[in-house]
Amino acid sequence: MNGPDPRWIRRYHRGPEAAVTLVCLAHAGGSANFFYPFSAALSRSVDVVAVQYPGRQDRHDEPQVDNLAALAAAVAEQVAVFGPRPVALFGHSMGALVGYETARLLEQAGHQPTHLFASGRRAPSTSRPEAVHRLSDNRLVAHVQELDGDAGVAEALNDPDVRAMALPALRTDYRAVETYPVTAGPPLHCPITVLTGRDDPVVSAAEAAAWQGHTLGSFECLTFPGRHFFVATHRDAVVSEIERRLVAVPTAPR
Template sequence: MNGPDPRWVQRYHPGPAAGVTLVCLPHAGGSASFFYPVSAALAGSIDVVAVQYPGRQDRHDEPQVSSISTLAAAVAEQVAALGPRPVALFGHSMGALVGYETALLLERTGQAPAHLFASGRRAPSTARPEAVHRLGDDALVAHVRELDGDTGVADALEDPDVRAMALPALRADYRAVETYPVASGPPLRCPITVFTGRDDPVVTAAEAAAWGGHTLGTFACLTFPGRHFFVTTHRDAILSEIQRRLTLVPSTVG
């Protein structure tokens, strides 16, 4: 493969000639454009690319993927095609699980990521009985709004046309998350930094801290005020933490 598939990997701003590529992985129902502000904020210092899952935005006519492992295998292939520079993974909610599974695959092939940033998701070794993907449309939208708080992430779902286009992908993503098996594999070698919301209804402090058992490297768990989409209201602080940690990564692999 000559470079990543542009359907999967989107780069909104030119990245620096050297340094780390930060691969951003969206939440359930989310798209690559969620990370446009991340790319804009880090432009010039970190090369930022965002993954576009099938079944949304410019890929809306493609079948959704309802398996975390299938998504991770595709993402790992695209990450490997980015080239020899170091790569870090940043996933929010479902994206944190995709990032974790992608990191495992990359380590198995000798292409270990430099860092995994997991946001708004309990550790893969924890589980809750959930069946959100089986809810009716109105109940599913209400669930997203309850997670959202007042960040405005769910507002677009009030538009009937947007709702009709977005709900199939959202439901498929929830199915992928809710059928994901409890992880029992070996810990990663790369560092893990976790970001969590103090009032997030789907992640407790203990569930966030349990990510520490998934790495042999350094681990940090940082808590921010807010609910599930605290990443939008505390973007600057979170990106500052990411940037600080990635400055410690050597600019070449070897």
């Protein structure tokens, strides 16, 4: 592979002066364009790319991936061929788990990520049985809308045509998360910054703080106003915190 596959990796703005590439991974049912505003805000200092999962939008005709480890392996394969610029990972909700597993694979392969930002997701070590992926269509949509609050992320699900297109990927993503087996392994070496919403109904403060046990590097937990999709309702504050932690990243090859 000479470079990342454009089916997987989307770059909305070029940051030729950027010292680090930030790989963004979306929530269940989400897609790469969720991070377009992140890219626009960070492009002067950070090279932002977003992962497009199979089975949605322009990849709707490809099989969805209901195995989180397999999804992370595919992402790691793409990230490994980015080139010499240091790489950090940002994942929201399901994307935080994908980012964590991707970071583990990259470290095992000798491609040390500089940072993992885990947003809106409890630590892997705090997993608990859930079966959202088994809910009826209406109850699944209601669950997502309850998480959404006033963020507007799930607003499109009110359209019957959009709902019909989005539900298969949404259900598959929940299945991937809810069947994800946390395997014991060495903690990461890269720093982890956790971002959490103060009123997130599915992530407690203790569950967010438990990410500290997953790294030998530095750790911090940032709390923002808002619910599960605080990354949308308080995007400027989130982007500012990401940028502060990445602009000083050294430019040594991975």
